[in-house]
Amino acid sequence: MYSIKNIKLQCWGRLTHEPNLLYCLEEHTDSFHKVDKLKEIKEGNIWAIGGGKGGTGKTFLTSSIGIFLAKAGKRVVLIDVDIGGANLHSFLGINRPKKSLTNFFEMGIPLSRLAVKTGVDNMSLITGDVHSLASDSIKFTQKLKLFRHIMKLNKQYVIIDLGGGSHNNTIDTFLMADKRIAVLEPEIIAIENMYHFVKNALFRKIRMALRTYGFKEIVEHMWEQREKHNIKSLKELIESLKESFSYLGDILDKELSDFKVYLVLNKIRSSQDILIGSSMKSIFMKYLGINAQFAGYIEYDDAVWRSIRERRPLMLNYSLSRVAKEIGVFTENLLYEREMKISRS
Amino acid sequence: MSKKELKKYFEILEISPDSTILEIRNAYNRLKKLYSTDSVVISPIADEFSKKDRKEILEQVEEAFKKLMESLKGRHSSSPSPTGDFASDYDPTAEKTEEESYSGSVLKQIREKMGIQLFEVSLDTKIRMELLERIEDEKFDSLPQEVYLKGHLTNYASYLLLKPDKVTQDYIARYRAWKEGEKEKR
Numbered sequence: 001m002y003s004i005k006n007i008k009l010q011c012w013g014r015l016t017h018e019p020n021l022l023y024c025l026e027e028h029t030d031s032f033h034k035v036d037k038l039k040e041i042k043e044g045n046i047w048a049i050g051g052g053k054g055g056t057g058k059t060f061l062t063s064s065i066g067i068f069l070a071k072a073g074k075r076v077v078l079i080d081v082d083i084g085g086a087n088l089h090s091f092l093g094i095n096r097p098k099k100s101l102t103n104f105f106e107m108g109i110p111l112s113r114l115a116v117k118t119g120v121d122n123m124s125l126i127t128g129d130v131h132s133l134a135s136d137s138i139k140f141t142q143k144l145k146l147f148r149h150i151m152k153l154n155k156q157y158v159i160i161d162l163g164g165g166s167h168n169n170t171i172d173t174f175l176m177a178d179k180r181i182a183v184l185e186p187e188i189i190a191i192e193n194m195y196h197f198v199k200n201a202l203f204r205k206i207r208m209a210l211r212t213y214g215f216k217e218i219v220e221h222m223w224e225q226r227e228k229h230n231i232k233s234l235k236e237l238i239e240s241l242k243e244s245f246s247y248l249g250d251i252l253d254k255e256l257s258d259f260k261v262y263l264v265l266n267k268i269r270s271s272q273d274i275l276i277g278s279s280m281k282s283i284f285m286k287y288l289g290i291n292a293q294f295a296g297y298i299e300y301d302d303a304v305w306r307s308i309r310e311r312r313p314l315m316l317n318y319s320l321s322r323v324a325k326e327i328g329v330f331t332e333n334l335l336y337e338r339e340m341k342i343s344r345s
Numbered sequence: 346m347s348k349k350e351l352k353k354y355f356e357i358l359e360i361s362p363d364s365t366i367l368e369i370r371n372a373y374n375r376l377k378k379l380y381s382t383d384s385v386v387i388s389p390i391a392d393e394f395s396k397k398d399r400k401e402i403l404e405q406v407e408e409a410f411k412k413l414m415e416s417l418k419g420r421h422s423s424s425p426s427p428t429g430d431f432a433s434d435y436d437p438t439a440e441k442t443e444e445e446s447y448s449g450s451v452l453k454q455i456r457e458k459m460g461i462q463l464f465e466v467s468l469d470t471k472i473r474m475e476l477l478e479r480i481e482d483e484k485f486d487s488l489p490q491e492v493y494l495k496g497h498l499t500n501y502a503s504y505l506l507l508k509p510d511k512v513t514q515d516y517i518a519r520y521r522a523w524k525e526g527e528k529e530k531r
Contacts, residue, residue, distance in 0.1 A: 193391035221517035279379050279386045282359055286380075286402055287394050 022197065044152060046158045047334070048177030053190040054164030056084075056183045057266040058315075062161040063091040063332075064327045065171035067315035075156040076113055082163025083138075085278045088127035092118050093311035100129035104149070105142055111149045120316070138169060147176045163238075166200045169218055174201055175208075175298030180293070180335060181262045184280075186273040192282070199234050202259055203286060206238070209255045210248070215233045218245065235288060259290045264330055265297040273297075277340065296330025298323055354409035363470040366417060367461070367504065370445070373410040406421045417455065417468070449483035452523050455505055458480075472481045477501065480516075492521065498522040 030177035047065070049058050062078060070076045081101070089096055097116040103319035115155045132147035150158055162170050174180055182198065183343040210219050222229065222241060231237050237290060238256070242249045261284070265277045277294035298304075301323045309316035315324055333340060355362045357409050358372040377530050379386075380399045387394065445451065456466065465480075467474040476497065488494055502512035 124488070188385050189388060191386055195390055235393075275375075276373070276386055279384070280377060282379060283386060283394075285359065285392075287390065287398075 007325045016148070017309050027193075045156065046160070046177045047181060048160045048174045049183060050162035050164055050170060050174045050180045050197065051182040051190070052164065052193030053184070053186055054165060056185050056190050057298070058163065058306075059088050059091055059161050061181075061266070062159050063181055063313060064324075066118075066123050066157075067120055067313055068328055068331045069159075069335075070120050071155050071315070074122065075160040076123040077126060077153055077156050077158050078118070078123065079150065079158060079160045079264075080128050082161055083169075084129040088161050089125060089127055090311065091308060092120070092125065092313055093313050094119060097125065097127050097321075099211050100170075101128050101146070102129040104146065105138065106337060112155060116325060120313075143169060143172060147173070150176070155276055159176060166197050168204070168327050171197075171201045171204050175205055175319075179262060180260065181247065181334065183264050183266055186265060186269075191276075194296050196281075198284070198292075199260055199288065202256075202290060203234055205259060206252065206255050209251060213251060215245075215251075217278065218248075224326045238289070256289045257291065261292045262289065262293055262295045262334055264295050267300045268297050293333075293337070294340045295333045295338075298326050298330075346389040346412065351413070354437070357405050358413070366414075368412055369410065370461075373406060375525060376406045381407070408477040417465075429482050446519075447501075447502075447512045448519060449481045449516070452501070452505070452512070452516075453481040459505065461505075466501065466504055472497050472500060472513050476494065483519070485520055488520070491517065491520070 013116070049062050049065075059080075059082070062080075066076045066078045078088060082088070083101070086100075094116075097114075099114045099116065101114070101115060105113060111126060111327065114126045116126075118125050150160075160173060162173055180201075182194055184194045204342060207216070207219055210216060219237075219241065222231070222237060224242075226237070228290040229240055231240055238252055242252060263277055263280055264333075268274060274297055277297060281292045281294050284290050299322060301321065303318045303321050304314055304323060307317055310317070314321065315327065318324055330340065332338070352362060356362065358369060358376065360368055360372045364372070375527070380402050383391070387399075387447065403419070463474055463477055466496075467476055476489075480501070489497075495517065498513045498516050499509040502509040
């Protein structure tokens with residue numbers, strides 16, 4: 001459909017009506033580029049949105065990213081696994097769905113039948129349940145079953161809202177995703193919680209990896225004896241593991257380089273705040289040795305609060321606002337695994 | 346310096362190997378500031394990320410910057426030797442007021458305050474060094490035609506993080522005034 005010849009023809013056709021050739025060419029090369037890129041993205045379409053602290057805008061981001069992708073013609077499923085605090089439906093302005101993940105866990109109803117319409121074309125929602133399900137009651141095998149079924153929702157973008165905290169279930173879901181997105185505000189508590197969250201996730205990933213290779217005891221023993229070995233941080237643990245057991249070096253290096261986190265800064269109030277994103281990227285690399293990408297930011301705007309109160313999604317109702325544009329920018333960055341471009345002028 | 350070493354230095358500064366000199370300098374300034382001050386992003390991990398760790402990082406950053414600059418200077422042997430310190434936190438947008446007019450000497454001043462050598466500008470903007478010199482010295486009689494001059498000025502101004510429109514407008518106005526004067530003389 002998007003062959004070069006076609007584009008040229010279309011541009012030529014429009015030239016007779018519109019003299020602005022440049023605009024036309026730009027528009028088409030852009031979409032050509034997108035179509036081309038999308039073919040490459042076969043996997044990598046399970047996105048998890050977390051970050052540790054509550055109230056940073058995880059649910060708002062989940063709904064907005066979902067709407068942006070759906071409006072761009074992609075099939076999207078949102079999953080609210082913020083069990084105990086599921087409220088994603090409110091951000092979409094719909095009532096709490098009657099079917100929820102409880103039905104999946106208790107009755108084995110497939111995920112595809114739990115998805116409800118959201119009022120946005122191409123986008124459906126699967127919700128957690130506030131009343132009947134305590135997150136502690138989910139067994140490990142149930143969790144694995146859920147992950148397996150999520151991965152089977154193929155040819156769709158699955159956007160998972162994790163909720164706050166660093167509970168094991170939350171972290172496992174975060175690790176399961178193809179794209180791990182951490183949301184934070186430019187303030188010290190959110191930043192602190194984010195470090196904690198990412199560190200926990202990394203530690204768990206390393207432990208799981210070493211377990212599959214049969215070295216489970218080593219890392220746990222080392223961590224228990226951390227005072228004796230003078231280990232204060234995760235980085236020092238990794239270093240002393242490498243020193244003591246040289247054969248673990250390759251495994252650990254691979255785990256570290258595979259671990260990638262995308263950062264999104266929410267509620268920024270000055271251009272100075274944007275720098276926090278690139279600073280954290282640097283610190284993650286130099287302090288934990290992991291790759292963090294600063295995908296983008298959203299500035300503070302009352303329109304967000306207003307749209308939530310009015311129960312009408314910002315991406316639909318204030319689609320021309322700066323916030324909506326910024327959401328579009330970082331969603332595309334996430335899609336194509338790009339970094340935020342920061343211009344100084 | 347081997348390619349491997351160069352790559353390592355670029356990695357320490359967290360930039361890609363095809364970065365311009367200005368990007369190298371910006372990365373260096375940014376990292377130096379980040380790891381030498383107690384900011385909101387550092388303090389939550391202050392207990393695990395000690396002053397000693399940070400000092401090591403700062404030393405690495407310092408070394409990487411120095412080595413990269415040396416290697417780039419080696420590539421351009423005709424350049425004058427470096428003077429003053431590398432680091433300059435000078436921000437042209439902060440000091441410059443809209444009222445002032447951008448003459449060649451003002452551009453030169455700004456460039457020198459940023460601690461940037463002429464050959465660095467030349468390397469990044471691909472404008473010949475002699476031409477840059479002539480622009481700064483306002484040797485109007487040996488400058489190219491106005492259209493070309495405008496292009497060079499835009500290029501140079503954006504390299505110095507100035508507003509290209511304003512710089513071009515000011516400079517061209519001076520150029521035209523000189524041209525008028527020349528006509529009258531004849």
